[in-house]
Amino acid sequence: MRITRISSDLLNVPTGKLITDSTHSLENVEVVTCNVETDQGLDGFGFTYTIGTGGYAIKAALDSIFAKMLLGSNAEETDEIWARMWKGTHAVGRGGITTHAMAAVDIALWDLKGKALDMPLYKLLGGSSKAIPLYDTNGGWLHYNEEELVSAAVEAAERKFHGFKLKVGKKTLAEDVARIKVVQAAVGKKMPVMVDANQVWGKRGALERGRAFQDLGVYWYEEPMIADDIWGHKEVAASLDVPIAVGETIFTRHEFENYLKLKACDILQQDVCRVGGITEWMEIAKLAEINGVKVSPHFVMDLHPALVASIPNGLFVEYIPWLRKLFKDPPRIADGTIFPPEAPGIGLDLNTESLEKYAAQ
Numbered sequence: 001m002r003i004t005r006i007s008s009d010l011l012n013v014p015t016g017k018l019i020t021d022s023t024h025s026l027e028n029v030e031v032v033t034c035n036v037e038t039d040q041g042l043d044g045f046g047f048t049y050t051i052g053t054g055g056y057a058i059k060a061a062l063d064s065i066f067a068k069m070l071l072g073s074n075a076e077e078t079d080e081i082w083a084r085m086w087k088g089t090h091a092v093g094r095g096g097i098t099t100h101a102m103a104a105v106d107i108a109l110w111d112l113k114g115k116a117l118d119m120p121l122y123k124l125l126g127g128s129s130k131a132i133p134l135y136d137t138n139g140g141w142l143h144y145n146e147e148e149l150v151s152a153a154v155e156a157a158e159r160k161f162h163g164f165k166l167k168v169g170k171k172t173l174a175e176d177v178a179r180i181k182v183v184q185a186a187v188g189k190k191m192p193v194m195v196d197a198n199q200v201w202g203k204r205g206a207l208e209r210g211r212a213f214q215d216l217g218v219y220w221y222e223e224p225m226i227a228d229d230i231w232g233h234k235e236v237a238a239s240l241d242v243p244i245a246v247g248e249t250i251f252t253r254h255e256f257e258n259y260l261k262l263k264a265c266d267i268l269q270q271d272v273c274r275v276g277g278i279t280e281w282m283e284i285a286k287l288a289e290i291n292g293v294k295v296s297p298h299f300v301m302d303l304h305p306a307l308v309a310s311i312p313n314g315l316f317v318e319y320i321p322w323l324r325k326l327f328k329d330p331p332r333i334a335d336g337t338i339f340p341p342e343a344p345g346i347g348l349d350l351n352t353e354s355l356e357k358y359a360a361q
C-alpha cells in the first residue's frame with residue numbers, strides 16, 4: 001500500500017469557555033489534520049493539536065518535509081516510517097513542532113492499517129474493548145472561585161467520574177489549600193482529587209506546596225516545576241510521598257527514559273499528539289511498564305482510550321471534551337468511563353462541516 005499524497009488542514013477550535021491555569025490562558029485550540037492517500041484507494045486520517053500557538057508551523061513542517069519525504073513509501077511500515085521522520089528532522093527537530101507533525105502522519109498511518117485489516121485500533125495494538133475510567137479536568141480551572149469549583153466537582157461526582165483535578169498555583173499556599181479542601185469536602189473521601197501546577201514553581205516552591213498537598217492526601221501532584229528540570233523533579237519525588245505526575249511537556253522516549261532512570265516521577269502522562277503519535281506513545285508506555293510506572297495520558301480523550309485499553313499499566317483518560325465536536329462518532333462515554341471506538345482504524349472521522357466551520361483564517 002504505497003502513499004500517493006499527504007495533505008493537511010489547520011483548524012481553529014473554540015474551547016467554549018475561558019481556560020486558565022498557572023501558565024496558560026486560552027479560548028481556542030488549533031488542530032492540524034492529516035490525510036494520507038494510497039494507491040489502494042484507502043485514505044488514513046490523523047491529527048495533532050496545539051493550545052493556540054504553533055499550528056501554522058506544524059502544518060508547514062508536515063507539508064514541506066514529511067509529505068514529500070514519504071511519497072511512495074509503504075504505508076504499513078509504521079516503525080520504519082517513524083524512524084525516517086525522526087532521523088530526517090533530528091538536526092532541526094526532536095520534540096516540539098516536528099513531533100507534533102509526525103504525530104498527525106503516524107496516527108493517519110495507524111488509521112490506514114486498521115482500515116486495511118478491518119480492525120479497530122485497540123485490536124491492532126493487542127488491547128481489549130474495556131471501559132477506561134475518566135477523571136475530570138474541565139471543571140478545575142484556576143480562575144474558578146470556590147463556589148464554581150465545588151459545583152463542577154459535585155457534577156463530576158454525579159456523572160460518576162473517577163477523579164477530579166483542580167489547578168493550583170494561586171498567589172498563596174493558603175488559597176491553594178482552601179480550594180483543595182472545599183473540593184475534597186464536596187466529593188467525599190472516595191473520589192481521588194488531583195492537583196496540577198503546570199510547571200509554575202522552582203524547587204523550593206514545589207517542595208513547600210507539595211508538602212501541604214501531600215498532607216491533604218491528594219491523589220497526584222502534576223508538573224510541580226519546569227519539565228526540563230529532571231534533576232529538580234528527582235529531588236522533589238524523593239522528598240515527597242505524594243505521586244509526581246509528568247509528561248505532557250516531555251516529547252521523546254529518551255526524555256521519558258531519563259525521568260524513569262532517575263526515579264524523578266511516579267506517573268507518566270505522555271500525549272499522543274506531542275510525542276509523535278501512536279508508535280512513540282506505545283514505546284513510552286512500555287518503558288513505563290518496565291519501570292513499574294502507571295500511564296495516565298494528557299488530553300486527547302478521543303484517541304487515548306484505544307491506547308490505554310492496549311497497555312497493562314493504564315490508569316485514566318483525562319476528560320477535556322474540546323475536540324469531541326469535531327468527530328462524527330466520538331468514543332462512547334457511560335458511567336464515568338470511556339470506550340475505545342469499534343470502527344476500523346482510529347475510528348474517528350471529521351464531521352463534514354468541521355473543516356469549513358473551523359478553518360483557520
Ligand SMILES: [Mg+2]
Nearest residue numbers: 196222223248
Ligand atoms: Mg496538566
